[in-house]
Amino acid sequence: MGDKEAGKFEMIPGIEEPLTADVSPDVAEVVEEFMSEAAEQNEAAKESSEALPGKPLPYISFENVSKSFGDLHVLREVNFCVLPGETLCILGRSGVGKSVSLQILMGFLKPDAGTVRVAGEDICGFTERDMQKIRRKVTMVFQNGALFDSVTVGENVAFPLRERGDLGEEQIQQVVKGLLEMVGVAGMEDLLPSDLSTGMKRSVAIARALSSQPEAILYDEPTTMVDPLMGQLLGNLIERLKRQLHLTSIVVTHDMRFAKKLADRIVFLHEGRALFFGTMEEMEKSEDPILREFFSLDELVLPQ
Ligand SMILES: Nc1ncnc2c1ncn2[C@@H]1O[C@H](COP(=O)(O)OP(=O)(O)O)[C@@H](O)[C@H]1O
Ligand SMILES: [Mg+2]
Known part of the structure; x- marks a missing residue:
């Protein structure tokens, strides 16, 4: 793993910590087993795709995708792909079609x-x-977060567990408790979504996503419009999920530092097109004036 930038970004808690580091001992075992099922399944999928001859098949891809709303051409022949276990960050100005891409x-x-x-x-x-x-x-x-507003936080997270039909009530409650502790909202089972801040709702939404043991998670601006500490916590959680569960992810973000830490590849949308698709290293070297402007604006907003 060798995180070359360890220490540069003070994330809380450390990204190398096990996902269940903050989970209380009484439920830790149940949660660890639950999470390892997901990790094993994702790792196996990644390995089997890598073992195939030729290029690995993308887990997610856009090939010449176009989308208009009336006269508004939002996406014009956009291409990008995400391999199993990879994280793609979608960057671009507001209104460029990032959320539309996720909805597609x-x-x-x-x-x-x-x-x-x-x-x-x-x-x-x-x-x-x-x-x-x-x-x-x-x-x-x-x-x-798109939580069900009329039921408790705990029931929101329990929903995918109940749908499976193979878990007992006690096990469900333990997994819910553990997942909420893992995402930094311990003990909030009995609250309603309306009692939570935006950042907490997003944490709960991540816990709910995890309770369905997904192969991939798509995040729409997970670290924006929350306080900096919550932003760090969410960013760190997403990074740990990527590294420890081998989750394939797409993250729409404005936060370049976050993208730099997280992204295996970046797609930069501009005026309906994928102006850039490649690694952050390649993007930083690009002479394209629009990309250069994006970097320089980012430095103004977020002084290093
Ligand atoms: N369902 C819709 N109907 C009509 N226009 C839409 C719809 N969804 C998004 N748009 C328009 O498409 C453009 C891209 O939106 P969006 O993907 O939300 O931007 P962003 O990159 O900020 O996430 C915007 O101009 C938005 O108003
Ligand atoms: Mg959006």
Whole structure:
């Protein structure tokens, strides 16, 4: 793993810590077993894709995807891909189509043209029922959490566990307790989503996503509009999930430092097109004036 930048970014808690470092001893074992099921499944998927001859098949991809709303051409023949276990960051100015891209991947919006692959499958022509199967493997963490407002935090997280039908009530309660501790909102089972701050709602949404043991999580601006400490906590959690669960992820973010730590690849959307697709190192070397401007603005907003 060898995090070359350890110490440069003071994240709390440390990214090398086990995911369950903060989980209380009475539920730690249950949660560890639950999480290791997911980690093993994702690692096996990654290894089997790498073992195939030729290029590994993307887990998620956009091939020449276009999407308009009336006269507004949001995406024009956009291409990018994410390999199993990789993290892609989507960057670009506000209104450029980042959230629309995630909605297309989740099947909430249909592209006008192009091919969309999710969980290795071409989802064009998928029915709502087919998409529901895909959404068990690929879950999305919305900016506002998109929790069920009328039920408690605990029931929100328990929902995917109950759907499985193979877990007893005590086990469900233990996993819920442990997952909430893991994402930094210990003991909030009995609160309603409306009692929580934006950042806490996002934490709970991540716990709910994890309770479905997904192969991939898509995050829409997970660290924005929360206080800096919460932003760090969420950022750190996402990084630990990537490293320790081998989760495939897509993270829409404005935070360049976060993208730098997290992204295996970046796609930079500009005026409907993928202006750049590659590693952060390549992006930093690019002479493209629009990318240079994006970097210089970022330095103004976030002094190093
Ligand atoms: N369902 C929709 N109907 C019409 N226009 C939409 C819809 N969703 C998004 N848009 C428009 O598409 C553009 C891209 O939106 P979005 O993907 O949300 O931007 P961002 O990159 O900030 O996430 C915006 O101009 C937005 O107003
Ligand atoms: Mg958006």
